Amino acid sequence: MNIVLLGPPGCGKGTQAKRLQDRFGMTQLSTGEMLRAEVASESPLGAQVKAIIEGGSLVPDEIIVGLIAKRVAETGSSDGCILDGFPRTVPQAEALDEILTVSGMRVDKVIEFGVDDSAMVKRITGRYSCDSCGAGYHDEFQKPVAEGVCDNCGGESFSRRADDNEDVVRARLVEYHQQTAPITGYYADKGVLVTIDGMAKIDEVTKRLESLVG
Secondary structure (H helix, E strand, O other), X not given: OOEEEEOXXXXXXXXXXXXXXXXXXXXXXXXXXXXXXXXXXXXXXXXXXXXXXXXXXXXXXXXXXXXXXXXXXXXXXXXXXXXXOOOOOHHHHHHHXXXXXXXXXXXXXXXXXXXXXXXXHHHHHOEEEEOOOOOEEEOOOEOOOOOOOOOOOOOOOEEOOOOOOHHHHHXXXXXXXXXXXXXXXXXXXXXXXXXXXXXXXXHHHHHHHHHHHO
């Protein structure tokens, strides 16, 4: 089964995609991770992507579509895939259909995370990660057991993403509603759209997703 997890930045798509990957053996295709890897490479494309992301805008379709097409071709269709962060616009959704068709695949289900914008701002601006291992934490919801010490590796250096500030987050939410939300209609017309409560507890969201995928 090939599924799309749809929702604004920070709604939990990445966390849930990893859980589904572990549970069902599906391959997670995260555009966020692909883009961050490109930025980390310090290539000219990476520098361009960094400026776009830190400005709170969506990365152009041609960049995203190219990365996704490459990964889908590499992955194949054996265990299915989870698309996290793509598509974000109707043209991207149409491009995804074309990409999957070439590999003899299709989108089987699109799961939209219903969320509250104000709660999302609080959720995103409070998150940070360990510089050594990348383990994620939150000022309120997920603090390290020992203050200032990573539970996973013992590291004591943490950082926040440059785009996780309130102004950028609110800009990203506005852009999401303007450009991404319309694709719910695209998938509803295909009969593959399901909406779940994205503000529920993490384990509750996982159970709901497993019931839809299993």
